[in-house]
Amino acid sequence: MKNNRTRMNREERQVQITQVAIKLFVENGYKGTTTAQIAEAAGISExxxxxxxxxxxxxxxxxxxxxxxxxxxxxxxxxxxxxxEEVLESFLVDRLAVISENHGVVRLVLMENQMNHELGDIDFIKKVGGQIQKGLQEMGFKEGMQDFTMRLIMGSILSFLYLPETDEDTVREFAAELARTIATIDKNR
Structure with missing residues (x-):
């Protein structure tokens, strides 16, 4: 066991534990990781x-x-x-960057969400989709377009999960083009 028994406040300790745990979850899966392993890797007791x-x-x-x-x-x-369109573009740039930077964690969540009964009561996809849908409403996208737009956005976000992109210019260009396409379709409906 490492000697990381430095005095930390609760928030600092939670961050430490969470960072170690996420690495273990990505490596071993949720079920394949125990609290004993997390504690040991964090250098603390259970x-x-x-x-x-x-x-x-x-x-x-x-x-x-x-x-x-x-x-x-x-x-x-x-x-x-x-x-x-500008708000949507900014949102897309942010989400695509988050997905690309955290693709291991996002893949883990998607797999665990489907297979793990302990986490089954939390449908991450519906939760994210619902927030996007609410944002589209607030941005003023037409009601009939919101579901279509949400699916385009979710599909694009998931594509970056499997094809992560670290070049910021490429991400910005993709986000701008998608936002422009969605705004044009919305205007023409």
Whole structure:
């Protein structure tokens, strides 16, 4: 066991545990990772781990939710100084970068969401899709276009999961073209 027993406040300790746990989850899967392994890799006892988190599930959610959903709401807020197309483009650039940077975590979530009954009550895809749909409504996209647009966006986001792109210019160009295409279709309906 490593000697990482440095005095940390609760928030710092939770970040430490979560970072270690996410790496282990990506390597071994959710079921293949134990709390004992997490504690050992973090250099703490299981007692300390359970002082900070009630369960392995809580650790998992604490690590993945910020990547998947928490920042979505901020990115989808309507900016009065920007057109819906510009807001959508900004959102796409952000999400595509997040997916490319965190593709291992996102793949893990998608696999675990389908196979793991312990996490089955949380449908990450529906949760993300619902937030995107709400953002599209707030941006003013036509009602009949929202489902179509959401599917285009989700499909594009998932394509970056399997074909990660680290070149920012390529991501921006793709996002701009997709936002322009969606805005044009929306105007013509």
């Amino acid at each position: 007692v300390t781990l359970f002082r900070n988190f009630e369960s392995k599930r809580e650790i998992f959610l604490h690590g993945v939710m910020p990547i998947l959903t928490h920042t979505l709401e901020d990115k989808l807020k309507v900016d009065k100084d920007k057109s819906p």
